[in-house]
Structures are given as structure tokens and as C-alpha cells.
Ligand SMILES: NC(=O)C1=CN([C@@H]2O[C@H](COP(=O)(O)OP(=O)(O)OC[C@H]3O[C@@H](n4cnc5c(N)ncnc54)[C@H](O)[C@@H]3O)[C@@H](O)[C@H]2O)C=CC1
């Protein structure tokens with residue numbers, strides 16, 4: 001099938017290349033000239049494991065191309081919308097980019113075309129877009145995307161489920177999507193057909209649930225810290241109950257990224273418009289933000305009450321491992337706030353150095369972990385990259401000025417680090433320096 005993917009960011013670039021691997025002919029369109037040039041030359045402008053290979057293979061078939069010209073979508077019969085929906089100052093979703101793209105697309109549609117929304121939107125938006133799309137004789141489906149960055153290729157080609165939101169009785173839209181995803185569905189992926197509103201809601205509800213699960217375990221981490229309980233054992237024991245499950249129960253610095261934070265804020269805001277109080281999600285967010293403050297408080301405490309002029313090394317800047325994304329990154333937020341407090345922050349990350357440098361110029365960035373560690377008075381591990389979890393604590397000890405590490409992701413082998421002479425303060429286990437050292441894991 002001839003397909004267009006409009007918006008070639010984290011979601012759209014992966015989707016375009018994945019659709020080619022399913023046998024389709026795809027044109028990716030984006031307003032960002034540099035991004036289009038890069039993708040057209042087989043260079044992925046961000047870090048996503050597996051995508052460079054998929055992109056190269058796609059381009060080699062001759063069935064994948066990229067353009068900045070919206071008119072180029074005319075030959076496609078199915079158009080995926082993968083436009084960014086960031087948040088406005090009020091927390092609501094900014095739908096301006098999406099509506100602009102739809103307005104540009106509609107005059108180019110032919111009767112019978114299918115427009116497929118993949119962007120994450122507040123419930124009710126698809127119905128509005130459907131009206132404009134239908135005015136051109138085309139149809140709309142809402143097919144939310146559940147991929148995780150760092151696993152985007154696998155998640156796109158082997159999703160947990162497919163949700164098609166369509167107009168009641170629009171069997172043709174369902175049939176077209178079934179054709180597009182034939183190979184994925186053949187492998188047994190569950191597929192649900194819903195109305196527009198349900199499809200939109202599945203997406204934001206899923207992200208709200210995941211965020212809630214993380215904040216739940218982080219609230220338990222606060223209790224564990226206060227009571228001396230072991231948060232990892234607690235999570236393991238809770239996770240044994242299949243109704244709860246162990247996934248997304250990793251306590252630590254909390255969630256960030258381009259989606260969970262903005263999506264829960266957008267959901268609260270949409271709830272207000274609908275007269276539904278989703279205030280519990282505000283609590284989810286405040287628990288999340290408290291973890292960042294906890295790391296800062298620990299750092300201040302460890303450095304004798306002030307970080308002014310102190311050399312702090314941060315290992316990890318991306319919002320999670322296997323990504324160079326620093327959108328709403330908890331690690332970068334902590335780094336920025338330590339700089340504001342007067343610390344001299346040295347930082348490294350296996351992939352996010354450039355993205356971090358662009359958004360936050362005030363840190364001393366190092367490509368090399370030993371360079372970053374040299375002379376540190378305090379080390380913070382804030383993203384659980386293998387490069388850090390696998391770091392030799394003896395080597396690290398030989399480089400720093402003071403062997404104290406705050407493990408913001410509960411990811412270090414604390415016994416091995418302690419054996420190498422480190423004082424390890426793991427979030428959820430950490431106790432202030434004034435309490436008994438035996439309490440420190
Ligand atoms: N990043 C992720 O892992 C996932 C994102 N989503 C959702 O997908 C949507 C896109 O997210 P990302 O790819 O992360 O955003 P992004 O910001 O990386 O990409 C959006 C792209 O849209 C382009 N764009 C804006 N206006 C345009 C126009 N008029 N015509 C053509 N292109 C235009 C931008 O230049 C940009 O390249 C959002 O709604 C997000 O919530 C959903 C699931 C996963």
C-alpha cells in the first residue's frame with residue numbers, strides 16, 4: 001500500500017521505516033528540513049537502537065523516501081499523523097501543530113483515503129479531525145501508539161495490542177488497517193475496534209496508569225526510607241501477585257520523557273473540561289517530583305549543608321537508558337538545580353551528551369566516564385545505563401576525591417561498591433548521614 005507518515009520525529013521516523021519493512025511504499029513528511037535531509041541520507045537524527053538498520057534497509061528497497069513538501073503525500077492512500085502534541089503552559093495539550101498538519105493535508109486527500117491518527121491527543125480531538133477529513137470524502141481512524149523509546153522498533157513491529165478507533169460501522173477503515181498491519185496481526189497481536197473516544201482514552205489512560213504505578217512504588221520508597229524497610233524486596237514481593245506484576249515497579253528518581261509527564265498533565269486538564277476530577281494524577285506528579293528533591297537534599301546533606309563550589313559528577317542524563325531523549329529528564333532537572341544551587345556539575349551520558357548540551361549549557365560535559373569522575377566530591381547515578389551499572393567501583397574509587405555515590409535508580413551492586421570503599425546512598429534505602437551507618441544498604 002502507498003502510505004504517508006506525516007511528522008518524522010521519534011514516533012514517525014520509526015513508523016515510516018517499520019511500514020516499509022512490512023512491504024509498503026512510504027513517504028515521510030516533516031517540516032523540519034534538517035530532519036528530512038538526515039533521514040533521507042539514512043542517518044537517524046536521534047538515538048534509537050535498531051532504527052539505523054531499519055532505515056538503511058528501507059531506503060535500499062527504493063520504497064522509502066522523505067520530503068518537506070506536503071504535496072508529496074498525494075500519491076498515498078493512507079496517511080498516518082505522527083505530529084508532536086507537546087503541552088502548553090497551562091498543562092493542556094498543544095494541538096496547534098496537529099491541526100496545522102491536518103489543514104495542510106485535507107486539500108490533498110482523495111475520496112476514499114484513510115487518515116490514521118497516531119499522535120496522543122485529549123479525548124474528543126479525533127471526532128473534530130474526522131469532520132474535516134470527511135468533508136474531503138476521506139475517512140479517519142485513531143490508532144494510538146504504545147511504543148517505548150529505546151525499544152521503539154520492536155514495539156512497533158510486535159505491539160502488545162492494536163486499537164482502531166473508527167466511526168461506527170466503518171468496516172472499510174478496519175479492513176484497510178488490517179491490510180496495513182497484516183503481518184503483525186498474523187503473529188497473534190490482539191486487535192480491538194472501538195469508537196474514536198475510547199481509542200484516544202486507551203492511550204492516555206495507559207500512560208496515566210504507568211505513571212501512577214511508578215509513583216506508587218516511589219511513595220512506598222518514601223515509607224521504606226522512613227521505616228527501614230527494603231524497597232526492592234517490597235517491589236519483588238508485590239510483583240509476585242499477577243494482579244500487580246513486577247514491571248514498572250522500579251523505584252528511584254521517577255518518570256520523565258516526552259510523554260508520561262505531559263500526558264498526565266494533559267489528562268488532568270481535559271478531565272477538568274469534561275467536569276471530571278482527575279486530581280489524583282496531580283499527586284502522582286508531586287510524588288514524582290519529590291524524588292528529584294530527595295536526591296538534591298541528600299546531595300546537600302552529604303556535602304555538609306551546601307553544594308556551593310562542590311564538584312558533583314552526574315552519570316546519566318537521558319530520561320531513561322537506551323535513549324538520547326532529555327525531554328523532561330529527571331536527571332537533567334537534578335543537574336540544572338544543583339548548578340542553580342552553586343555546584344560545579346560534571347556529567348556524562350553514553351548517548352545524550354549532545355541533546356543535553358543543547359538544552360542545558362551550564363554543565364561540564366565529558367564523553368568519557370573516567371574524565372567525568374575525576375576529582376568528584378560526590379557521584380550521582382541518575383540513569384541506569386549499562387555503562388554505569390557495569391562500572392568497576394575500584395576504578396571509580398581511584399578517580400574521585402570522595403567515595404560517596406547516590407544511586408538514584410537503585411541500579412548499582414551496592415555490596416560491590418561498598419567493598420570498594422564507597423558510601424552508597426540508594427534512593428528508597430538512603431538514610432541521612434546522621435543516622436546509623438548500618439542502616440545504609
Ligand atoms: N516518542 C514516543 O515514544 C511516542 C510518542 N507518541 C506521541 O506521538 C506524537 C509525536 O511524538 P514524537 O514523535 O515524540 O514527537 P517529535 O517532536 O519527536 O516529532 C514530531 C514531528 O512532527 C513534525 N511536525 C510538526 N508540524 C508538522 C507539520 N505541519 N507537518 C509535518 N510535520 C510536522 C515536527 O517537525 C517533528 O519532527 C505525540 O503526540 C506523542 O505524544 C506516542 C507514543 C510514543
Ligand SMILES: O=C(O)[C@H]1O[C@H](OP(=O)(O)OP(=O)(O)OC[C@H]2O[C@@H](n3ccc(=O)[nH]c3=O)[C@H](O)[C@@H]2O)[C@H](O)[C@@H](O)[C@@H]1O
Nearest residue numbers: 145146147148149214248249250254255256257259319320
Ligand atoms: O506515550 C509514549 O510516548 C510512551 O510513553 C512511555 O514510554 P517511554 O516514555 O518511552 O518510556 P518508559 O519506559 O515508559 O519510561 C518512562 C519513564 O519512567 C521511568 N520508569 C519506568 C519504569 C519504572 O519501573 N520506573 C521508572 O522510574 C523511566 O526511567 C522513564 O523516565 C510508555 O511506556 C509507552 O507505552 C508510551 O507509548
